[in-house]
Amino acid sequence: MSGAPLIEVKDLGVRLNTSRGPAQAVRGVSFALRRGETLGLVGESGCGKSVTALALMGLLPESAVISGSIRLDDTELVELPDKAYCKLRGNRISMIFQEPMTALNPMHTIGHQVAEPLLRHTGVSAAEARQEAIALLDRVGLPDAAKRIDAYPHQFSGGQRQRITIAMALACQPDVLIADEPTTALDVTIQGQILDLIAGLVEERGMAMILISHDLGVIAENVARMMVMYGGTVVESGETNAVFTRMGHPYTQGLFRARPRLGARKGTRLKTIAGTVPELADLPAGCSFADRCAIVEQRCRVALPAVVDVGASHGVRCIRTDVSMAAGDVGA
Amino acid sequence: MSVFFLRRILTLVATLFAASLIIFLVLDALPGNAAQMLMGADASPDAVHALTVKLGLDQPLAVRYLLWIKGMAVGDLGNSYVYGTPVSGLIAERLVLTIPLAIMSMLITVTLALAAGIYTAANHNKLGDVGVMSLTQIGIALPNFWFAILLILLFSVKLQLLSAGGFAGWDDGIWPGIRSLLLPAISLAVVQAAILARVTRSAVLEVLREDFVRTARAKGLGKREVLWRHVLRNAIIPVMTVMGLQFANLLAGTIVIENVFYLPGLGRLIFQSIANRDLIVVRNCVMLLAAMVVIVNFVVDVLYAFIDPRIKVANL
């Protein structure tokens, strides 16, 4: 895969007005994706991954201040007027949300909701849009799509609803798909099915996908590249395999240790990361992980550490990689 | 018909019966005898007794109640104690004023309230929102009959555009009638609209926070489209609930407003009948008003099922 990137984010910053005052929710996030490429964003809630996604969609509240650049092909999306943005959303760039139970309008039939982006962005007639909606719902594996197209959201299960929102997001064959925790709200048994469906569709249609999750396992199995976010910054990024074999950032290592594992000896305690996620409204001056880091030094608190290359396109935002990575393979 | 519908109708009938029972007990069983009241305290006992028999008031309470219910079923409400004419006729000739008045003011209320509520919600926390919301705060504080008097002062006394009262009737076409009901309808509507506008605003704001609004935006719909296609239908249910409840206040308001404008409507009939001690007219008028309120709220309940697809299934 080569050629110019489809979507390119450079030094993205987002300032939000929260009830506790202005907060720098995202700082210095940069990445580029070509057609067919997949990128994972992983981190705890409040780390800025969803804000990044909403910034790409142009759906942050009006009061948010966005800096840096987001380019989709040759179009600059930061500061793009809403009218022009509306032509892209649901058409070239789509999003699947976390909560399938509330993401659908309870008052409209699912057929109407799936057909809506088609009617909005393509010149099809209502009858054509309906046929297309049935085909889409079939493709995402909704049983009896043709019969149930006039049913309402409350008549479906959570997994089925998530299939419907996927059909909705894919209706106009978007170039970029953002999936924000698409399986978090679902039963464990359904999660795998939905992720497989998304992965299959991404491959089939050659989309670029950004998958957001707090679950390292989901990231490991579904994306080629990944970024770990903490306190609004990317603390580690690289090929998924590379990151999982050689974790450079103490936070990534902590996240990995904290995940529950099958086959662990009975009575093994899960290792948690000490401390709590910092409030975005009052982030420390230096490394945002400093307060919870086991190998923190005085100089970590002075300024935000720069990204250190620790391998081919594998970057870590830590000045102590010599120590953290010498500790050996924590995952093994 | 669905179980849902059947159950609502049963509730409606039960409520109407309960209302009739309360009205009957309050007006006909509480102190004093209607005949005594009509003739005054110093009427001779014989005369009072004669009138009691004549009016059928000597029969047992239960019999009189059942006779009233039966009368309502066949459309015979009895004769006015004072005028001696059928009560149904008295009421009917007043309704040609009161029903158009209620409809007009409900239309004005809904138009003003939806416009103000949607506008303020769409401009949440901006200057227009704060301004209109302050106006509604004042609107809620205004007694409607005082607002009516102020309208008379402005349009009749100062500008001399509309008459200060009276009803032109429908004989000369529809416009003179509507013209004479315009100020009364506005004065009834403005206060109600202020309340309904606030309800609309908060209902719309609440829906705007829902996830599916973001989904709709993610599909490429503009803010305005999302508001009209996705938000309003979800916000209309609490608005309709309050509209139904306001209808009771609206009818009560007509009693006051008809007095301000000297309009010969149902409210004025009730009022005069109290002054005349014409209890049979009062009883039937109050029953009619209560029934209208109950039926309007029943209609609102049934409308929910048409608007919200979740309700039908939940009750089947």
Next chain:
Amino acid sequence: MSAPLTASAAAAAIAPGARPATGFWRRALRHRSFVLGAGLSLLVLGAALLSLVWTPWSAYDIDVASKLHPPSAAHWLGTDVLGRDIVSLLLVGARSTIMVGVIAVGIGLTFGVCLGLIAAARKGWIEELIMRLSDFTFAFPAVLSAIMLAAVAGPGMLTSTTAIGIFQIPTFVRVTRGSANAIWAREFVLAARAAGKGSFRITIEHVLPNILSILIVQATIQFALAILAEAALSYLGLGTQPPQPSWGRMLNDAQTLLFQSPMLAVYPGAAIAIAVLGLNLLGDGLRDLLDPRLARER
């Protein structure tokens, strides 16, 4: 019939820290609608209190010779058709207004809260019966029930106040039951039940104190509604009876003189509007201050 918004809003209103914070007054004095509302309400209360000890002229003495005077140094707002001083009438009128409000809200609060607490504590058919009854009383607005009472008992302040009070009961029942149900669902009530406390003790010790702030807010708003209803009834001649001055009655008198003395119809209405506006703003302010979670919802 469906629940009014107040009930659901109140049910949603049970915040963990529903009791006023220590800095209540500090926050209150910074709250714009609370300050404005409290100011206007105190103005009306002050007028009523003042009228007990002093009025510029007697509000009861008729002096037809000096009728319909324009405003002057002696009569600041002029005189009415019977020569009574408008300022004095307004001051004494405030007294009737407040009295009717207090009694009517007292009736509504006492019966409504008791029934609401019973409905919340004793589920089943008792709750169903209480709620059906209060549903149904909504069909009889204050003016209508006052008219029914006036028809049998004759017009007067007692009749109208009782009617307004009865009309207020269902609102208090709904608000009380809604918020009490929310308290009953909380863990500390569960703990109290586990400790063997009866429903009466739980109601008194846990439920009532926790819904108090909601009831205060609701009572303020109902007070405003009572004033509006009283004014309408007095205007119709069904409420406060002459010679006792009342704002509604003054409007009725003034209406016949609209062409001669239009301002006579302005003052009493403005007085009613100020009182109602003040109480509504006060209620809104109290809601924000006593219940931070609900404040955010608005």
